Amino acid sequence: MTAIDRPQDVVGHEHEEGSFLDNRGLGFWGTIWDWASTVDHKKIGLMYLTAVLLMFFLGGVAGLAVRIELMEPMRMAETIGEDGTPTVELQGVAIDFGSEQTAEDGTKYWSFESTRESASTTYNRLFTIHGAVMVFLFIIPSIPAALGNFLLPLMLGAKDVAFPKLNLFSWYIYLTGATIAVVSLVLMGTDTGWTFYTPYSIQTDADYYRVFLMILAAFVLGFSSILTGLNFIVTVHKLRAPGMGWFDMPLFVWAIYATSIIQVLATPVIGITLLLLIFERLFRVGIFDASMGGDPVLYQHFFWFYSHPVVYVMILPAMGIISELLAVHSRKHIFGYRAIAFSSLGIAGVSFLVWGHHMFTAMGELASAVFSALTFLVAIPTAIKVFNWIATLYKGSIAINTPMLYALAFLFLFSIGGLTGLPLGALATDLHLHDSYFVVAHFHYVMMGGTVIAFIGGLHHWWPKMFGKMYNEKVGMFACVLVFIGFNTTFFTQFILGTQGMPRRYASYVDEFQLLHQISTVGSWLLAIGFLIHLGNFLHSLIAGPKAPPNPWGGLSLEWEAESPPTAHNFHHEPLVKHGPYDFESVVPPHCSEEEFPLPKSVS
Amino acid sequence: MMQDAAVAVDAPDPLAVFKSHELRLVPESGGLLEKLFFRAAGQNEQAVMTDGLFLLIFWFSVFFFVLLMGLMVYWVIKYRRRPGVPAPLSAPHNGPLEIFWTVVPSSALLVIFLAGFWGYMSKVVAPADALRLNVTGFKWDWEVVYPGGEKPAYTMPLGTKDAVKIIVLPENSPVQLLLKSNDVIHAFWVPDYRTKMDLYPNRLTTYTFHTEKLADDEVYRDHWVFCAEYCGQSHSEMYAIIRVVRQNDYEAILADWNTGSLSCEELGELVYRTNCVSCHTVDGSPGIGPTWLGSFGTMRALENGQQVLMDENYIRESILYPEAKRVAGFAGQNMTAFLGLSEDEIAGVICYIRSLSEQGQDTPEGEEAPGDGAGTKGDSADG
Numbered sequence: 001m002t003a004i005d006r007p008q009d010v011v012g013h014e015h016e017e018g019s020f021l022d023n024r025g026l027g028f029w030g031t032i033w034d035w036a037s038t039v040d041h042k043k044i045g046l047m048y049l050t051a052v053l054l055m056f057f058l059g060g061v062a063g064l065a066v067r068i069e070l071m072e073p074m075r076m077a078e079t080i081g082e083d084g085t086p087t088v089e090l091q092g093v094a095i096d097f098g099s100e101q102t103a104e105d106g107t108k109y110w111s112f113e114s115t116r117e118s119a120s121t122t123y124n125r126l127f128t129i130h131g132a133v134m135v136f137l138f139i140i141p142s143i144p145a146a147l148g149n150f151l152l153p154l155m156l157g158a159k160d161v162a163f164p165k166l167n168l169f170s171w172y173i174y175l176t177g178a179t180i181a182v183v184s185l186v187l188m189g190t191d192t193g194w195t196f197y198t199p200y201s202i203q204t205d206a207d208y209y210r211v212f213l214m215i216l217a218a219f220v221l222g223f224s225s226i227l228t229g230l231n232f233i234v235t236v237h238k239l240r241a242p243g244m245g246w247f248d249m250p251l252f253v254w255a256i257y258a259t260s261i262i263q264v265l266a267t268p269v270i271g272i273t274l275l276l277l278i279f280e281r282l283f284r285v286g287i288f289d290a291s292m293g294g295d296p297v298l299y300q301h302f303f304w305f306y307s308h309p310v311v312y313v314m315i316l317p318a319m320g321i322i323s324e325l326l327a328v329h330s331r332k333h334i335f336g337y338r339a340i341a342f343s344s345l346g347i348a349g350v351s352f353l354v355w356g357h358h359m360f361t362a363m364g365e366l367a368s369a370v371f372s373a374l375t376f377l378v379a380i381p382t383a384i385k386v387f388n389w390i391a392t393l394y395k396g397s398i399a400i401n402t403p404m405l406y407a408l409a410f411l412f413l414f415s416i417g418g419l420t421g422l423p424l425g426a427l428a429t430d431l432h433l434h435d436s437y438f439v440v441a442h443f444h445y446v447m448m449g450g451t452v453i454a455f456i457g458g459l460h461h462w463w464p465k466m467f468g469k470m471y472n473e474k475v476g477m478f479a480c481v482l483v484f485i486g487f488n489t490t491f492f493t494q495f496i497l498g499t500q501g502m503p504r505r506y507a508s509y510v511d512e513f514q515l516l517h518q519i520s521t522v523g524s525w526l527l528a529i530g531f532l533i534h535l536g537n538f539l540h541s542l543i544a545g546p547k548a549p550p551n552p553w554g555g556l557s558l559e560w561e562a563e564s565p566p567t568a569h570n571f572h573h574e575p576l577v578k579h580g581p582y583d584f585e586s587v588v589p590p591h592c593s594e595e596e597f598p599l600p601k602s603v604s
Numbered sequence: 605m606m607q608d609a610a611v612a613v614d615a616p617d618p619l620a621v622f623k624s625h626e627l628r629l630v631p632e633s634g635g636l637l638e639k640l641f642f643r644a645a646g647q648n649e650q651a652v653m654t655d656g657l658f659l660l661i662f663w664f665s666v667f668f669f670v671l672l673m674g675l676m677v678y679w680v681i682k683y684r685r686r687p688g689v690p691a692p693l694s695a696p697h698n699g700p701l702e703i704f705w706t707v708v709p710s711s712a713l714l715v716i717f718l719a720g721f722w723g724y725m726s727k728v729v730a731p732a733d734a735l736r737l738n739v740t741g742f743k744w745d746w747e748v749v750y751p752g753g754e755k756p757a758y759t760m761p762l763g764t765k766d767a768v769k770i771i772v773l774p775e776n777s778p779v780q781l782l783l784k785s786n787d788v789i790h791a792f793w794v795p796d797y798r799t800k801m802d803l804y805p806n807r808l809t810t811y812t813f814h815t816e817k818l819a820d821d822e823v824y825r826d827h828w829v830f831c832a833e834y835c836g837q838s839h840s841e842m843y844a845i846i847r848v849v850r851q852n853d854y855e856a857i858l859a860d861w862n863t864g865s866l867s868c869e870e871l872g873e874l875v876y877r878t879n880c881v882s883c884h885t886v887d888g889s890p891g892i893g894p895t896w897l898g899s900f901g902t903m904r905a906l907e908n909g910q911q912v913l914m915d916e917n918y919i920r921e922s923i924l925y926p927e928a929k930r931v932a933g934f935a936g937q938n939m940t941a942f943l944g945l946s947e948d949e950i951a952g953v954i955c956y957i958r959s960l961s962e963q964g965q966d967t968p969e970g971e972e973a974p975g976d977g978a979g980t981k982g983d984s985a986d987g
Contacts, residue, residue, distance in 0.1 A: 074764050116764050120837050193834050199805065200788040200836060290806035296789055297804065330683070333696035361791060361802045365728065369721050376713040380706060387705045390672055393679040397691035400684065411676055419665035426716050428650075428723025429658050432798040435791060435832040499641040499658070501795025503832045506840035508763065510828060512629075512643070585693055598690040 017567040019468060039164035042566060044171050045150030046466065049459075051178065052142045056452075059133035060528065062126050067490070067524040069123050070517045074116055074508035123507035124191035131194030136218050137178055139447060140310065142455050143317035144263075145174070145228055148256045150466060152232060154559035154566060155250050157241025157575040162234035170227040177221035184213035193505060195307070198288035198299040202280050212281055219274040222267045225313075229263030232256055241558065243577035250557040250581040251327075251340055255320025258344040262309045262316075262351060270306035273299070297362050304355035312351040314447055316344055318410070318454035319385055325407040325454075325461055326389050328555045330396030331597065333582040336388040343381035350378040360430050368427055375425040382418055386411065402476030403553075406457025409484045413449025417442060420495065438498025444491045456483070456534065463541065464548030468565040471541040475533060483530035489523025554589040554597040557581040561590045619860055621823055622772065622849060625760040628826050630796055637662070644796070647827070648814040650727045651798040657719050664712060727799045730780035730812040732962075735773070738868065738951045739781045739811070741790035741803040741831065744838040745769065749948070751955070753865035754858050760845070769844040771829070774854035775818045781811040782916060782954070784947055791833035794846060800832050808916045808954075815848045824849045872956025875949045879942060886960055893939060894931050900961035905932045919954050 286292025356371030423429040634645035646652035759767035785803035793800035831842035883892040926939035
């Protein structure tokens with residue numbers, strides 16, 4: 001295609017195409033139907049974005065509630081006072097029911113066993129909600145389904161994903177799964193933990209459908225994940241713009257590609273596993289329950305065979321975002337492009353071989369040793385990525401803004417998350433740290449310090465592209481610093497809790513741990529405030545933000561050639577790729593002037 | 605912690621001090637980092653080794669973290685954007701550098717892996733003379749049976765729990781717990797000993813540690829036992845105390861706890877006399893089935909040519925599902941499945957068979973084959 005400056009749309013619309021966000025004079029119901037029946041990857045991406053942010057809020061509230069419960073250990077049985085009236089408090093709140101008991105030595109005391117039990121039950125349901133919502137409904141779809149849907153075709157120079165209708169179908173499957181999960185929550189939720197370990201998950205709440213519904217929700221959501229992955233793989237293979245070879249793709253695309261491979265290969269395994277679990281609950285088929293002749297460890301193998309690779313479904317797209325943010329905001333060619341691209345595929349490959357490291361206390365010596373060795377193998381491509389990212393900063397022209405601050409925060413937090421994986425991979429130390437708060441802190445540093453931080457950073461980076469509005473940079477940076485401090489206060493303390501001996505999933509604890517728990521809880525409030533400021537900043541941007549230029553950061557990948565927000569078919573004409581996505585040293589970014597983004601040769 | 609300070613002392617009870625509701629946890633000790641991470645230095649050789657490995661990884665991590673973050677912050681400041689000034693040209697990749705930073709951390713990881721494996725083996729393998737207790741986890745407490753059939757009779761009120769079990773153990777002794785669960789999965793964790801193991805309802809696992817030596821002025825020392833695998837409503841209330849005492853005090857306490865119940869071995873022998881004696885001998889002579897003498901901990905040749913270790917899980921499986929593993933040389937003889945035996949009776953048979961091996965052959969000083977039952981899975985497949 002010859003480069004004609006801004007030609008009329010080749011397809012021949014009667015007028016210049018407007019933004020994909022224009023409702024084209026449709027009324028309220030018309031607009032609703034327009035979105036509900038859209039096959040536009042951008043609209044589907046934004047619907048996912050809204051849904052995952054809502055789920056992040058829901059999971060976050062459950063997480064905050066869990067932290068508040070842990071401010072104080074439960075201490076309830078108190079002796080009756082001089083005047084004969086029992087004054088008993090649970091977590092500082094006076095309780096006025098319970099029953100009088102007589103101890104062996106004759107002293108009478110008031111027992112509040114039932115109150116403690118209901119408090120524990122509530123706690124167990126809350127941490128399950130937090131885990132299940134965050135994992136299945138937020139983190140797994142967050143970057144691939146929301147940002148990936150919006151950006152992948154734009155970055156490839158395509159009009160849409162390969163199968164737009166399948167894409168809409170995936171969205172409705174997600175919506176169905178989310179609805180089933182919410183119904184389960186309305187029916188009191190489940191207390192199985194997000195891992196649904198057998199035989200507990202088969203026996204608990206046996207008379208209710210809520211556990212079945214939660215498992216069904218995870219099962220249904222899996223299909224959304226598989227179909228989205230399939231769609232993205234075909235899109236990357238078939239819809240790259242003319243002139244774009246495999247090594248001309250932005251690293252975010254590589255990351256999404258590696259992610260999609262894992263989704264397609266691993267998710268069916270959890271689907272089958274959850275189906276077996278449902279059969280076992282409903283029809284008493286003895287597969288995992290020892291009392292019916294099954295093996296609970298078999299469930300753990302099946303579960304982690306999916307759920308370990310899925311950890312990389314969560315982190316790989318985040319790594320892709322970081323590659324983009326660091327390169328664009330340092331105006332530097334990403335260091336070691338091929339090393340980063342191949343390490344993504346390396347991680348995807350090795351991720352299938354390390355599931356056993358979740359089960360060192362459940363397996364024999366040989367299996368433990370093999371899985372421990374393989375686990376260290378997966379550390380290597382991850383380390384390579386971090387080294388390359390930091391090398392990218394060398395001799396850059398580094399802008400300090402919200403996306404860049406988030407990228408730097410990612411490097412800080414993710415490095416801690418990665419390094420604290422070492423004592424968990426080493427067998428001797430894992431026997432101590434397994435199922436302790438050390439593990440909780442470790443995966444929060446990886447999942448939240450890694451994925452969520454990258455997601456929020458990426459959201460700021462592509463926000464102008466998505467909505468055509470700028471956000472307030474100072475407010476964004478302030479909130480980022482707050483989130484960073486809050487995050488470390490919340491979760492660094494938990495490493496120490498873990499090494500000192502605090503088990504995870506405990507509604508109460510022994511006295512020694514209280515101070516660290518309190519610090520952690522205060523940190524969670526800072527974290528919440530930081531996120532709320534971001535939310536306010538985004539809402540303000542939507543309502544009153546200044547109009548965004550098509551390429552505010554001087555990016556070179558194809559999404560920056562499109563308008564902000566992009567037109568319904570993304571580009572005015574099919575882009576022809578003449579430079580790589582990171583050739584900042586030789587190419588003036590589209591829509592930008594050389595004064596704004598000078599090239600090295602012009603100064604010399 | 606709620607403590608009942610007023611211990612009744614009017615009657616001269618020599619064991620009163622061990623019934624004390626006073627919690628005497630390990631006093632803080634060790635360097636600054638040890639205090640921060642572990643409160644106190646490790647209580648036995650394996651724990652000290654674990655802490656050493658943890659701190660080795662810690663310093664390794666600190667080195668790389670400070671290096672990386674230092675470079676990051678330095679470059680962000682040094683190369684911050686100045687309007688109108690472009691980034692200087694620099695290489696976009698460097699092959700030798702990539703190889704360097706792949707190989708160096710990989711070799712360090714290999715060292716960490718090997719140290720971790722070595723420490724793990726020293727944790728899961730018990731010496732032959734270990735004190736062996738049977739521990740059952742259930743929602744939401746632990747049942748402990750000593751070799752002589754005694755069960756802990758001392759408890760103390762702590763937190764929201766009226767009766768926290770006190771498991772008394774002698775100082776400076778190797779201990780191996782044979783673990784099983786009555787319901788869902790639990791995990792036995794004594795943070796002070798830096799190791800944990802899961803409990804399963806369908807097989808046996810082992811938990812191995814070495815109790816520490818008490819200081820001269822100490823009468824007992826307490827350690828927390830936590831359940832570390834989520835098991836439902838009162839998961840966080842499933843704790844107990846290990847109280848390490850001197851050997852003679854231990855014997856006195858166990859005598860106090862003895863209610864005349866059969867010891868583990870005696871129970872096993874009783875089960876043997878009632879159920880097994882018609883086919884299995886205990887004197888080494890061949891019977892309808894293999895003799896039990898000197899069999900524990902040995903490799904058994906199976907009919908299908910396999911060699912398997914005769915350990916706790918092997919015995920349990922052979923009682924419940926005899927056809928799963930058939931010893932070679934007994935073709936045509938089929939054993940009845942003894943599904944009616946309780947888990948306690950099975951544990952008794954294990955004790956009895958083990959004792960026959962210890963009598964029958966002088967076990968040389970040192971370690972026996974790994975008795976970690978967790979290793980032998982597959983019994984599930986027979987169900």
